[in-house]
Amino acid sequence: MRPRDRHLPFREALARRVDEPLEPAAEASLQAHLATCGPCRSVAQAYDAQRKALRVLHAPDPPRDLWARTATALDHEVGRHTRAPRLVALGSLASLGLVLAVALGASGLGPFDIAPPDTTPFPVTPEPVAYLTTDGNQITIYQTQVSSVCPASAADCADPGPTPRPVARVALDAALSPRDLALAADGNLAITARDDLGRAIYSVISLPGSEATATESPSATARSSASRRPGPPGPSASLSTAAATGQTGPTASPSAADLADATVQQLLSGVIAAGAPAAWSPDGTILAFSARPADGSAGPDVYVWRVGAPAAKALTTDHRSYFASWDGQRIVVSRTPATARPAKSASSHPPSGHPSATRTPAQASAAAATPSIVATTVLLDAATGAAQPVALDDAWLPAVDPTGHLVVYWTGTLTAQGPTVSLTAGALFIADWSAATGIPPLATPSPSPADTAGAPGPTSPSPMPSPSVTPSDSLGGASPTPPLTGPTATARTPRPSGSARPRTSPAAVSPSASPSDADASPAAVPYPVTQIGTDVTDWLVHWAPDGSAYGIWTADAPGSDVGTLIVVTAGAPAGQDLLGSTPAQRAFSLSDGRVAWVTPDASGEVGELRVVTWGADGPGDVHIPIRHGVTLAF
């Protein structure tokens, strides 16, 4: 055993003496030792200096808005305990219930004072959720971990909800409006922003700690292992607007890089976004999107950016390709005809039952003056650009589920107006993608609609965003789009006449066909074409990674960032609402067993970040207060 340093007791006494006087005997002993020990005198001097330095250490001032922030959070807490929970129990008593709820809530007694079934938060698989705020020229990305939720039916739950933390902050050269986000499992965040002239800037930010965060989620670990970190950063640049660089056309290279270790890489600027929002390939190595020159000189092309590459490159050069989604490692593209050719029958394009007769005279006039077109769907090899046609002719921006089984797409009246495409009347459908492509789905397909029993598939939480689709370069109808109707309301609607989708048996698309009538084999009977929304012109689709559910957000008005979100099961049984129509900001995140979104408040501003769970975790709900600003969940 090593002998104890004989100086140690004296040095401990020196440290102790800083805070309280020593016993007289101990003090005398210490002084005697100090008289003969130079190093110990140095230690004594160091303690004195340390104390002086600590005493003058600057106390940083709190931010001026600390009380405002805290008060908001406190108010939220107070509201959690005083919000009108009895409304849930009172249900359809409507306004009468509200009055009674207030009265009985005060007394705590009464016939309608039905206790909530469970007021204790329960743990769920920890999974990160993040959002982004902008403040002037600054983007801040917050992240938190949702590991417990309140029961969905609980009226008064004490779950505090996690507090998001900032994980990254980026200063921009000018104020931009982030519009779409796509997060890869390895921490690369793709941001599509707009300047005040509506021009898009595509950039990628490497989030600090994201890779490690993903390790807290089992499925995220699996995904991370399949992907790779970006290579050495290419030329990097702070986000800069096209206005700042004076560019008017596409520029597939970053602006001058003077920040060697910057984590922001600009991929493309000076363009108009077209087609679906940018999305990562399933392995997170390729970002795909489509855009056209801002000067209107040409139509859109599909661009791809490989992690580590210095810039995005155009995969197509036909100027009529719109990125739609990913199908495995291939890119799903909607393509307009080389020369606008009239549709076989314009009136046949609106889906069956669509109120085309209700078009305004201006719309009808525009439709008459501008012939409608028929879009085609192709699969592009992400490396070579080689195209393979898909027999899904009049589908627009098909969003393929990650298992390759199903697809959600828009069908309606498409008209070409110069380099842009206008969507004037249409609806969303869900159909069998594997039947259209002839490519079988993955070995673990999403549940068939023939499976009518059981809950949504088992959860395998993953932060990996699902493919998304929204028309970003379309001229939507002038009228606001009403909330989506759930598939149960219009399920099994037959394909509109004029559609071309082979390999679908008549029985499957018959109005009388039902899932239970169909052959139980998914291979034998394709998923019936089902209308899932009406009168939609501005939407966003996300699939759960396991293909068991999809979320659709529709804008309250074309171009609006505020709209309505629903989440529906894709099978087993199909068409069940996991989240009913809910006000939501544009971006949302759907993973296996949970959905996150940001609620707008009454004025359309940011309200709170919401997370709802289902499946193996059970039905739960979390409200997370967040700051105001342009905010998106992902």
Add this chain to the structure above:
Amino acid sequence: MTTDRATARAFVEQLFRLHHAEIYAYLAHMVREPETAADLAQETFVKAYRAFDTLEDPAHARAWLYQIAGRTALDELRRRRIVRFVPWTGESRGVAASAEETALQRRLSGDLERALAAIPARQRQAILLAELQELSGVELAQALGISHVAARALLTRARESLRQALAVEQAAAAERGSQRGSRTERSRDDR
């Protein structure tokens, strides 16, 4: 919850008025990030509201608040370690930081701050509470959530750890100074 929530809300509001500045300063020194410190300060007062029923003696509210703040800071530091949290350092990457952040970073970037950051978080808590917040005796022990004897021992270890860490920092600074000459101070600020 048995306590009237309005009472709890009013009490926490009063606590905020009295102690928010020192709580924020404490948290800023603990986590060394002004924005995170603000978030943690906010969280501290929200937690105080939730835990109001656990406050047995309002006379000990300050130590109780420090205990909540300390746990909140430790949770944050622990979480960073688990997820390998990398503090955002946008301002050091050529991105414009606010004047407040820049000034704070400069103030926090001395040898002492680096030495404080180098010692165990629990010891850092103890020494910050004792020196910056001037807590002592029972109050210090309450804020740390441990016994008086344990608090005294922890503080003693903290002083020794800080002394050693400071010596290391000062030696490193001297070495940098010999290598860079007059650029020493600037390099400290940019770090």
